[in-house]
Amino acid sequence: MRNVAALAGVGIKTVSRVINGEPNVSAATIAKVTAAADSLNYLPDLHAGNLRRSDRKTQTLGLLVGSVANPFSGAVHRAVEDVAAQRNVAVFASSLDDDPNRERGIVSAFLRRRVDGLILTTVAKNQGYLQPEQEHGTPFVFVDREPVGVEADAVVSDNAAGATRATCHLIEHGHRRIAYLGDRLEIQTARERRRGFLEALGAAGIATNGIPMIDGLSTEDSATVAVAALLQGEDPPTAIFSSQNLITIGALHALKALGLHRSIALIGFDDIPLGDMLDPGVTVIAQDANAIGTLAADLVFARLDGDDTPERTYVVPTSLIIRGSGELTPHD
Amino acid sequence: MRNVAALAGVGIKTVSRVINGEPNVSAATIAKVTAAADSLNYLPDLHAGNLRRSDRKTQTLGLLVGSVANPFSGAVHRAVEDVAAQRNVAVFASSLDDDPNRERGIVSAFLRRRVDGLILTTVAKNQGYLQPEQEHGTPFVFVDREPVGVEADAVVSDNAAGATRATCHLIEHGHRRIAYLGDRLEIQTARERRRGFLEALGAAGIATNGIPMIDGLSTEDSATVAVAALLQGEDPPTAIFSSQNLITIGALHALKALGLHRSIALIGFDDIPLGDMLDPGVTVIAQDANAIGTLAADLVFARLDGDDTPERTYVVPTSLIIRGSGELTPHD
DNA sequence: GTGAAAGCGCTAACAT
């Protein structure tokens, strides 16, 4: 900036004014400064400016998701980016892999870089460690899972209701012996979906003891193995409710390998890519990742703009997408 | 930091030494400073430090991809992040949507934030605008597409060879009338894959005039429409080579809607999710997104570590994954 | 082993 000022033959503050589009600079001066800046390929240092700027905003957001390689996370990320881009805000993205030990390290890496706000999918038992930073004024929005130990906005799917809907759909198609495939119980959404499943069975008067329930599935392969064992064991289920996209894909592999994909019903929570192209199509409870990401970003910016209404949890509805696999009956 | 120094009863420089793990501080002082920092929830400001630090490294990388919601981009992103995380480097990710007008804006947003290096999938005709920044010492690595107008490292798939391989595979299965579905010709990879396709036909002595070739497909829907028209027109092909994952998915929809998915052969460039679960399975030329991302990140860090060997392009091999759709014959 | 002073690139506050 000094060099630009020297080349343009003006003071450094005038350059600052031109760069930031501040008023009270003559057109001739603007032209001189712009020309000098261009010829030197000058790009202002956002962080140096921020150091002294009164609002202290870095125009940066931190986003923590399950994995940037996961389609659900990717869709959320994209929605957040689109909102942020309109305000010239850049987005840091990190993958958590549902590892509670990485959580604090990643958050602190964001905070050291003085992000203006954070959008987080967390997995640690408690997010109380964020409280000092929150009091300091940094807004947090949790997505997919609600925080524990700190009051903050959260955007989640209606996990229990969606699971109930899926289960009722299977029951309506005549199923009584429905297996449940779940993620690790540390994860809040897994517990919610599990609860919704059990409530549907209860409401239909189906005894839940003896129902095959497998928790703790965290990878596609573990689901494939578990489902294969289940279907080849005694008294196999006539339908399966799978509570997460990778688990659904694992279950599909097992069903296909055993040639049972046209006889055992399946509904998955979370849509899967090309679910409409399989035979039968895969019936799912779809989350609206785009709506979730957009809302989360809007909330962060609203807080940054001074919104100080009480923190709350926003529930984004899921939808049942009927494609065939969930409509198989026990007699197929 | 001042507050920490005051609370610990030491000078500010001593706090700096403790935070950065510099030597020549007594154990007792370290303990005092650490306690003070903890009680104040102190987190150093990375950018303020960087302003005066001699190496001027922000521990930040910029990544520009097609879209963070695209599975290929997501896999590249994840690989880059994993390499960066080992060095405590955070990653900015932005989506380009193959829009040349957005390219410079995003790059300049990264540069204003003084990223240490850039990994870019570009689409503008020319990247000469990066030259001043490159001379200034910022390393660039291009992924998926080579740059024009600037000498820089690039990591690409063997696009032409992969397309040739796919086409030969179809020819070996008896096809002579093979349709080509391509992305917009502004995109370098699209041109390379097109070239590979034509070379395979030429080598087999198949006349290329009259072969149905459709370029400029950029969305799934446009591919569906184009393929439907192609198959219902006069003299339809017996096989299709699709040059990109979204196009392949669009083609699959058209084939299925017309009930031709078991009679028209199809090979796609780029793997697609659940390609193994469809019926028939989708034969593809798969890119190794993980290898591409890892190599690109390794190259950026090598440059940052002082590697000054000549810039070059690295070619990552693709692989043919046989699943059924590419092995249908003209008589099926 | 420790601290004081200067300065990184920029903006706020106050001149002129």
Added chain:
DNA sequence: ATGTTAGCGCTTTCAC
């Protein structure tokens, strides 16, 4: 309409 001075939070340099 423009420039000057101080200072953001930190590291450098150098003195103690």
